[in-house]
Amino acid sequence: xxxxxxxxxxxxxxxxxxxxxxxxxxxxxxxxxxxxxxxxxxxxxxxxxxxxxxxxxxxxxxxxxxxxxxxxxxxxxxxxxxxxxxxxxxxxxxxxxxxxxxxxxxxxxxxxxxx
Amino acid sequence: xxxxxxxxxxxxxxxxxxxxxxxxxxxxxxxxxxxxxxxxxxxxxxxxxxxxxxxxxxxxxxxxxxxxxxxxxxxxxxxxxxxxxxxxxxxxxxxxxxxxxxxxxxxx
Numbered sequence: 507x508x509x510x511x512x513x514x515x516x517x518x519x520x521x522x523x524x525x526x527x528x529x530x531x532x533x534x535x536x537x538x539x540x541x542x543x544x545x546x547x548x549x550x551x552x553x554x555x556x557x558x559x560x561x562x563x564x565x566x567x568x569x570x571x572x573x574x575x576x577x578x579x580x581x582x583x584x585x586x587x588x589x590x591x592x593x594x595x596x597x598x599x600x601x602x603x604x605x606x607x608x609x610x611x612x613x614x615x616x617x618x619x620x621x
Numbered sequence: 622x623x624x625x626x627x628x629x630x631x632x633x634x635x636x637x638x639x640x641x642x643x644x645x646x647x648x649x650x651x652x653x654x655x656x657x658x659x660x661x662x663x664x665x666x667x668x669x670x671x672x673x674x675x676x677x678x679x680x681x682x683x684x685x686x687x688x689x690x691x692x693x694x695x696x697x698x699x700x701x702x703x704x705x706x707x708x709x710x711x712x713x714x715x716x717x718x719x720x721x722x723x724x725x726x727x728x729x
Contacts, residue, residue: 510664537715549665549708549719562716597664604715606653612664 510613512598518619524586527616530579531600539610540573540583541597549597555581556604588620625709630724633699641694641723643709648689652711656683656694657719660705665719668694668707699727 511530519525531538539554553563558575566573570589575581585592595617599610626644633639645654655670669676669683671692676683682695696703708722 539716541719548721551716551718554716556715599664601715605655605717606712606715607670609655609667609670610657610665610717612666615664 510598510600510611512596512613512616514616515614516617516619518621519588521589521620522587523620524584525588525592525618525620527583527596527598527618529581529583529598529613531581531598532602532611533579535600535602535611536578537601537604538575538581539599539601540581541599541612542594543597543615544594552583585618588618590620593618593620625711625720627707627709627720627723629721630726632726632728633696634728635701636698639696639699639703639725641696641707641709641725642691643693644691645709645711646690648711649713650689652713654683654685654689654692655710655712655717656681657708657710657717658703658705659708659722660702665708699725701727701729703727 513528536557540552541549543549552565553573555575573583595615597612597615599612601610602608653670656668657665659665669681671683684693704727706722706724708719710717
């Protein structure tokens with residue numbers, strides 16, 4: 507099992523550019539989560555999906571952020587336009603049947619720097 | 622979700638046991654208690670979880686107080702690779718909210 511795969515590992519972009527982060531969950535997992543981590547705010551849950559359907563996006567900071575899950579094996583988190591305060595490490599995680607009785611598996615993260 | 626209180630940091634000598642405490646006095650009866658850890662420059666990693674009874678796995682043990690208002694993660698023999706931030710998360714739903722955790726330093 508390759509685990510949760512995120513790409514790219516690092517992204518440096520200029521303010522105002524569109525950024526797309528990608529995630530491939532573990533095969534068979536039906537929940538997918540996007541988190542953001544900064545020194546100031548720690549790990550924040552942005553949005554999560556169940557069976558490819560967004561369930562709770564209340565953590566998405568602004569309309570500049572959007573997430574999709576077109577199929578069970580792929581999800582994207584898009585920031586358009588990007589701003590320096592979006593600089594953070596973005597993690598994707600997946601789980602079988604939710605996190606309550608099963609653990610999450612996290613990817614290695616994408617470190618985003620907006621200059 | 623229940624609020625948690627964990628020490629900001631702890632130290633342990635290598636090969637000695639480590640007891641990481643967590644207070645979750647507002648936990649509900651159906652909240653599982655999850656522990657995750659995050660090694661430097663990596664994503665969080667599942668450690669262990671339980672509901673009422675103490676739990677053991679290859680990584681650690683979880684001791685849950687009888688009133689469930691606190692729990693303790695036990696690393697039986699700390700190694701340098703156990704240096705990480707440890708998060709205690711009481712959870713009812715399918716989403717986890719991470720607090721600030723305990724940063725564990727292992728001294729050689």
